[in-house]
Amino acid sequence: MSSAAVTPAARLRGLKPDWINNPKVWRTEILAGLVVALALIPEAISFSIIAGVDPAIGLFASFTMAVVISVVGGRRAMISAATGAVALVIAPLNREHGLRYLVAAVILAGIIQVLLGALGVAKLMRFVPRSVMVGFVNALAILIFMAQVPEMHGVPWAVYPLIVGGLALMVFFPKVTKVIPAPLVSIVILTVITVAAGIAVPTVGDKGELPSSLPVPGLPDVPFTLDTLATIAPYAFAMALVGLMESLMTAKLVDDITDTHSSKTRESIGQGIANIVTGFFGGMGGCAMIGQTMINVKVSGARTRLSTFLAGSFLMVLCIAFGPVVSDIPMAALVAVMVMVAFATFDWHSVAPKTLKRMPAGEIAVMAITVTVVVATDNLAIGVVVGSVTAMVIFAKRVAHLARVHSVLDPDGTTVVYRVTGELFFASSNDLVGQFDYTGAPGKIVIDLSEAHVWDASSVAALDAIETKYAQRGKTVEITGLNDLSADLHGKLTGELSGSH
Numbered sequence: 001m002s003s004a005a006v007t008p009a010a011r012l013r014g015l016k017p018d019w020i021n022n023p024k025v026w027r028t029e030i031l032a033g034l035v036v037a038l039a040l041i042p043e044a045i046s047f048s049i050i051a052g053v054d055p056a057i058g059l060f061a062s063f064t065m066a067v068v069i070s071v072v073g074g075r076r077a078m079i080s081a082a083t084g085a086v087a088l089v090i091a092p093l094n095r096e097h098g099l100r101y102l103v104a105a106v107i108l109a110g111i112i113q114v115l116l117g118a119l120g121v122a123k124l125m126r127f128v129p130r131s132v133m134v135g136f137v138n139a140l141a142i143l144i145f146m147a148q149v150p151e152m153h154g155v156p157w158a159v160y161p162l163i164v165g166g167l168a169l170m171v172f173f174p175k176v177t178k179v180i181p182a183p184l185v186s187i188v189i190l191t192v193i194t195v196a197a198g199i200a201v202p203t204v205g206d207k208g209e210l211p212s213s214l215p216v217p218g219l220p221d222v223p224f225t226l227d228t229l230a231t232i233a234p235y236a237f238a239m240a241l242v243g244l245m246e247s248l249m250t251a252k253l254v255d256d257i258t259d260t261h262s263s264k265t266r267e268s269i270g271q272g273i274a275n276i277v278t279g280f281f282g283g284m285g286g287c288a289m290i291g292q293t294m295i296n297v298k299v300s301g302a303r304t305r306l307s308t309f310l311a312g313s314f315l316m317v318l319c320i321a322f323g324p325v326v327s328d329i330p331m332a333a334l335v336a337v338m339v340m341v342a343f344a345t346f347d348w349h350s351v352a353p354k355t356l357k358r359m360p361a362g363e364i365a366v367m368a369i370t371v372t373v374v375v376a377t378d379n380l381a382i383g384v385v386v387g388s389v390t391a392m393v394i395f396a397k398r399v400a401h402l403a404r405v406h407s408v409l410d411p412d413g414t415t416v417v418y419r420v421t422g423e424l425f426f427a428s429s430n431d432l433v434g435q436f437d438y439t440g441a442p443g444k445i446v447i448d449l450s451e452a453h454v455w456d457a458s459s460v461a462a463l464d465a466i467e468t469k470y471a472q473r474g475k476t477v478e479i480t481g482l483n484d485l486s487a488d489l490h491g492k493l494t495g496e497l498s499g500s501h
Contacts (some may be wrong), residue, residue, distance in 0.1 A: 019304060027179070032300035033310025035184045035337075036079055036292050040066075040315050041326060042334055043292070044082045045207040051087040051284050052094045053102070055208030058082040059319055060215040061283030066312025068274040070305045074266030075251040077258070077302045079292040079311055080274060084147075085242050085379060086286050093235040099282075101232055104220040106285035108229075108236035110275030113244055117268030125248050125264055131363040132387035134350045135370025136249055139383055141346035142375055144291045148335045148342075151202070158199050159332045166190055166336025181300045183337045190333040204334070205327025210319040215281040240272075243287030245381040247271050250288035254297055290380075294341045362394040396427045403428035403452070405435040415444040421451040424459035432462045438469045445470055450481025460493040 019025040040062050048058030062081035069080040094102040152159065169186040194201055222228050251262050275285045296302045296311065318326045349355055356364060369390050374383030403422035410416070418436060422428060436445075447466070454460060467477045482490055 017304065025304065026306075028300065029302050029304055029306040030310060031181050031184055032296050032302035032307040034314050035181050035187070035300055036296050036307070036311040037314035037318055038184075038187055038326070038329065039292055039295055039334055039337055040079075040081055040289075040311065041210070041318065042204050042207050042331065043289070044315075045204075047082045047084050047087040048208070048284065050084060051091045051102070053099055053284055056211040056215075057099070057282065057284050058087075059211055059315065060281055061278050061286050063312045063316045064215070064278040064281050064283055065274045065286045066308055066315070068277045069270055070309035070312070072266075072273045073270035073305075073308070074263035074268075075254055075288075076260075076262070076305050077293075077297050077307055078247075078251060078254050078262075078267075079289050079296050079308055080247065080271065080286060081289045081292065081312075082284055082286040083243075083246070083289055085246055085381065086239055087284065088379070089239045089242055090235055090284065093232065097231060100221045101228070102284065103279050103282055104222045104228065105232040105236045105239065106283065107220065107276050107279035108232055109239040109243065109285060110272040110277075110279060112237060112240035113272030113275060114269050115272075116240065116244060117265055117270075117272060120265065121244065122248055122264030122268045125252060127392075128249070128252075128384065128388055129366065129391040131366040132370050132384060132391055133249070133252065134347050135367040135387055136374070136380060136384055137253060137345060137347050138350065138367070139371040139374035140290050140380065141342045142371070143378065143380075144338055144345065145342040146375075148338050151331050151335045156201055159201050159330075162190055162194070162199075162201065162330060162332035163336045163339070166333050167340060170336065170340045178301075183295065183299055183340070186336060187329060187333045190336075191329050194330045194332075195328055199330075202331045203327060204329045204331065206331070210323040210327065211316075212320060212323065214316065214320070215283070217280045218282070220279070239285060242379070242381045243271055243275070243285070244268055245384060246290070247288035249380065249384060250290050250293055253290070254293060257297055258303060260303075290345075291338060291341055294345050295337065298344055299337075299341060362391075362398070366391045366394065396425075403432060405432070407437070409442070414442050415446060416441050417446045417448055419448045419451065423455060424449075424452055424462070425455040426458035429456075429459040429462040432459075433465050433469075436466055436469075438473060441470070441475065443475050445475060445477045447477060447479045448481045449479060449486065450483075452481075452486075453483065454486035454489055456489075457493055460490055463490070464494055 041059070044058040044062040045055040048055045051058070059082075065080045065082070069078070073080065090102050090105060093105055152163070166186040169189060170182040173182040173185050193199070194203075247267060248264055251264060251267050255262055271287060278285055292311070296307050300307070350367065366387055370383050370387030373386045374380055377383065403420065403424055406419045406421070408417045408419065416437075420432070424432065447463070454463075463479065467479075470477050479490070
C-alpha cells in the first residue's frame, strides 16, 4: 500500500500503544494502580509529618507527581510521589520559614532539574558501577523493612497475626490465580476481617485526616526578591540533586527488571516539570518512589504509563470519595505489603556464599560500603555517591599498577630504550619516575610510549621530571611513539608545569 493510500484512521492506529486493545494489560495496569494508590496514602502522610506539613500537602504532591510524570517522564511504569528523601531535605526550610517558602523551593528545584536534565546530567549514570547498584538495591530493601518496624512496635497483639496472614495471602494466593494482584486481595481481606470483627488495631485514618477536595493551583505567597532566592536556593538545589539521583537510580533498576530501555534525559526533565506543577498546586514535591515502583512493576506486573497515571488518580478518588472506607484499612495490611516488597527487592544472589567467593574483594567492599552508608544516613543519594567514589578509588589503585617500564640496551652500549606500557594518569604516573635508572644509563635515552596513553597533566609532569633528572646528568632523552591524543596533550603542557618556567 502506498503512503497516499494510508487513511487518517490507520495513521491514528499507528500512534496508539500496542497494548491499547489488550484487555489483560488494562486489567493488570488498573489493579496495579489501585494497589499502589492504597500503599501511597500512609506513606505520603508519614512523609508529610517528616516535612512538618499537613497530611493533605503530601497527598496532593503524590497525586500531581504521579499524574504529571506518567505523561512527561522517561521511564514507563515508574511511580513518582512525595518521598522521605525530599521531606528530610526541605523540613528545615519549612520549620524556619513556613510552607509558602517550601512551595517556592519546590518550584525552583523543578526548574533546576529541568536545566540539569537539558545539560545531560543523566549521562553521569554511566559512572555508577554495578557493585554500587547492587548495594543501592539491597540498602533500599533494608530501609523499606526498617520503615515498617515502628508500625510493629507498641501495638495491639492482633497486629502480628494480621501481618502474618497478609504475608501468607501474598505468598499463596498467586498459586490460585494471578488475575488479581495478591497485595490487593490481602488489603481487602484484612480490612473486612478487622471491620467485621471489630478488631481495634491502628488504621490509615490514625495517620492523619484525608483531604476532602482537590488542590487549587496558585503562586506561592512569597516576596519575589533576591533575599527569597538566597533563602530557598540551597534547599532547592539539594532537593533537585537528591530527587534526580534517586529517580535515575530507580529508572535504571526498572530497566533491569523489565529488560527495557528508558530515556534518562527525558526522566530528568520530566521530574523537574512534575515538581514545578506540584509546587503550583501547593505540594511538597517529590521524586521516584522505589518501594511503590517495586509494588507496581515487580509485584503487580505493570509495564505502562497507565498504571502510574491511575495510581495518582486513584489516590485522590480514594481520599475524596472513599475517605471513610480507606481510613478503616488496617496498617497491618500495608505493613505486610511493604515487607513483601522489601523481601522481593533484596538481591539475595549477591550475598550467597557461592557468589561472595567468586567476587573480587574490592567489589564486595564497595557493595558493603554503599549499604552501610545508606542505612546509616537514611539517604540513598549519599550512599550512591560514597559507593561510586570508593569504586573509583579502588579502580584507580588497581589500574595504577598496570603501568610497566621495560629497558633494552643497544648492542653498542650508547643508547637504552625504555618501553612504557599501560595507562598513564595521576595514580600510575606517581610511580613512573622511580622506574628509571638515572645513574647507570648511557648518554642517550629513548622512552617508547607506543604501548601507553598519556591521560593528564600529572603524567606530562612525570615525563618532564624524568627528562630533567637525565639532563642534570648530561644525558639526552627522546620520547617516541606517542599516539595523536597523547602527543597533543604532551605538546601543550610539556615544560609548562614547573614553577621555574
